[in-house]
Amino acid sequence: MTGTPAASPPTDPPGSRTTMLDLDGEVRLLTFPGPPGAPVLLCLHGLGGSALNFAALGPLLAATHEVVVLDLPAHGRSRPPAGADAAGDALAVLDGVLATFAGRPVTLVGASLGGVLAQRRLARGSAPIERLVLLDPPVPTTVGRAWDPRLTPRLAFLWAPGVGALVQRQMARTGPEETVRRQLAQATPHVDRVPAEVRAATVAETRWRDTRPDAAAARTAQWRMILQTLQLLSRPAAWQAELARIDVPVLWLQGADDLLAPVGHVRALAARLPAWSLRVRGGVGHLPHLEDPGWTAAQLREWLPA
Numbered sequence: 001m002t003g004t005p006a007a008s009p010p011t012d013p014p015g016s017r018t019t020m021l022d023l024d025g026e027v028r029l030l031t032f033p034g035p036p037g038a039p040v041l042l043c044l045h046g047l048g049g050s051a052l053n054f055a056a057l058g059p060l061l062a063a064t065h066e067v068v069v070l071d072l073p074a075h076g077r078s079r080p081p082a083g084a085d086a087a088g089d090a091l092a093v094l095d096g097v098l099a100t101f102a103g104r105p106v107t108l109v110g111a112s113l114g115g116v117l118a119q120r121r122l123a124r125g126s127a128p129i130e131r132l133v134l135l136d137p138p139v140p141t142t143v144g145r146a147w148d149p150r151l152t153p154r155l156a157f158l159w160a161p162g163v164g165a166l167v168q169r170q171m172a173r174t175g176p177e178e179t180v181r182r183q184l185a186q187a188t189p190h191v192d193r194v195p196a197e198v199r200a201a202t203v204a205e206t207r208w209r210d211t212r213p214d215a216a217a218a219r220t221a222q223w224r225m226i227l228q229t230l231q232l233l234s235r236p237a238a239w240q241a242e243l244a245r246i247d248v249p250v251l252w253l254q255g256a257d258d259l260l261a262p263v264g265h266v267r268a269l270a271a272r273l274p275a276w277s278l279r280v281r282g283g284v285g286h287l288p289h290l291e292d293p294g295w296t297a298a299q300l301r302e303w304l305p306a
Contacts, residue, residue, distance in 0.1 A: 007204070007207045007208040007211050008204075008208060009077055009204070009205060009208045010052070010200075010201045010204035010205055010208070012030065013030075013032075013052070013055040013058070013059070013201075014059075015032060015033075015059055015062070016030055016031060016032050016055075016058065017030075017031050017033070018030055018031075018077070019031060020077075021096070021097065021100070023092075023093050023096040023097070024081075024082075024092070024093075025073070025078075025079040025080075025081065025082070026077075026078065026079050027070065027071065027073065027078045027079070027093050027096075027097070028051065028070075028071040028076060028077040028078050029051070029068050029069065029070055029071070029097065030051035030052070030054070030058075030068070030069045030071070031066065031067070031068045031069075032058035032059055032061070032062040032066070032067040032068075033062065033066055034061075034062050034063070034064060034065045034066040034067065035063075035064070037104070038064060038065050038066045039064075039065050039066070039104065039105040039106070039107065039304075039305075040065065040066050040068060040101050040104050040105065040106045040107070041061060041065045041066070041067045041068065041107050041109055041133075041300075042068050042069075042070065042097065042098070042101070042106055042107070042108050042109065043058075043067065043068065043069040043070070043109040043110075043111070043114070044069075044070055044072065044094070044108070044109065044110045044111065044114025044115070044117055044118055045069065045070075045071075045072065045075065045076075045111055045112070045113075045114050046111050046112025046113045046114055046115075046287075047112065047113040047222065047225065047226050047229075048075070048179075048180075048222065049075065049076075049111075049112075049202070050071050050075050050076025050077070050202065050205050051069035051070065051071045051076055052076065052198065052201045052202055052205060053069075053111065053198070053202070053287075053289070053290060054067070054069045054289065055197075055198055055201065056195055056198060056289070056290060056293040057289045057293040057296055057297060060293060060294065060297035061297055061300060061301070064301070064304075065107075065304075068097075070093070070094065070097055072090050072093075072113075072114065072117075072225075073086065073089050073090050073093055073221060074086065074217070074218040074219075074221035074222050074225070075218075075222070076205055076209070077205070077208075077209075078093075079214060079218075080214055080217040080218040080220070080221040081093075081221055084224060085224075085228070086221045086222075086224040086225040086228060087117065087120075087224075087225055087228040087229065089221075090117055090225065091117060091120060091121055094117065094121055095121075098128060098129070101128070102128065105130050106128055106129050106130060107129070107130060107131040107132070107133060107304065108121065108122070108129045108131070108132050108133070109132075109133040109135065110132070110133070110134055110135065110137065111135040111136065111137075111287070111289060112135070112136055112137065112138065112187070112260075112286065112287075113138070113225065113226070113229055114135075115134040115135060115136070115137030115138075116137055116138065116229050116232065116233075118132060118134065118137075119132075119134070119137065119242060119243060119246065120232075120242065122245075122246040122247075122248060123242035123243070123245045123246055126246075126247055126248045129248060130248060131248055131249050131250075131251070131304070132246065132248055132249070132250045132251070133250075133251045133252075133253070133300065133303075134250065134251070134252045134253065135253050135287075135288060135289050135296070136253070136254055136255055136258050136260070136261060136286050136287065136288060137252075137261070138229070138233060138260050138261050139233070139261045139265055139266055139269050177203050179206055180199060180202050180203050180206055181199075184199075184287070187258065187259055187260050187285060187286030187287065188255070188257065188258065188259060188284075188285025188286040188287055188291070189257055189259065189285055190257065190283075190284060190285045190291055193284070193290075193291040193292075194287065194290045194291060195290070198290060240269075240272065243273060244273075249275075249277075250273075250275070250276040250277065251276075251277050251279070251299065251300070251303045252266075252270060252276055252277065252278045252279070253279055253281070253288055253289075253296060253299055254266050254278065254279070254280045254281070254288070255280075255281055255284040255285045255286055255287070255288045255291070256280050256281060256282045256283065256284065257282075257283065257284060257285040258285050258286040259285065259286060260286050261286070263280060266278070266280070267280075277303065279299055281295055
């Protein structure tokens, strides 16, 4: 945004700290410290979000775990990747972060798009990840046959000629408040249940990111990441083969009112993965860890080793 004064990033949530790692560019970790030597919950947020999406959940789990949330590249306070493979760059950053926890038990937690990235990482091999938690990962809208995203009205505009550049220009002109609300409303009918302080912090971070010198590059990287994710989900046979290669315990937490992953399709897919533990929460949408962090924390405490 040329000529717009740079905004300040929001303050970190109480009890947390920020660390910036140099992993071929600055990458931010938001940490809720646990007991000395505690096992690690390494969390990945969804598209357009940031580590602040875990501001309500992190403190609820810090009594027994060190909760670390990675700002994906081009999100939050992390810088955009230089290459065209945004998803691949995110996985490379994840590997770099995992290397900092050598010798400690790590549970990988992926929300929405972060869940897709987490699945892809586990399909390549589990070390050093011991468990996987998925919070509303997107799934193909029809299980058992190829999914053409152009059949979904909500996504059809992405494939129209020239629309990608138009959407990016519209995003550049949209205020942070409208941008954040629109992103949330696309996924959940319960956007007003997201705590006001979480929305306010996310708006502040969006405003800060959009006034940085690399704001245009960040928007481009986010655009590439969503298209690369949709391309994966459009090949359900290959995608399900990746899921079958995951050899660690998996807990799948799903909001019953998720607009991006209808619960019927989720149950059909979970039935093909009998070793996975699926738990559905009625009355919440695509962001159960924001809408009802107490429920999410209770499921994790029950499922994780004592």
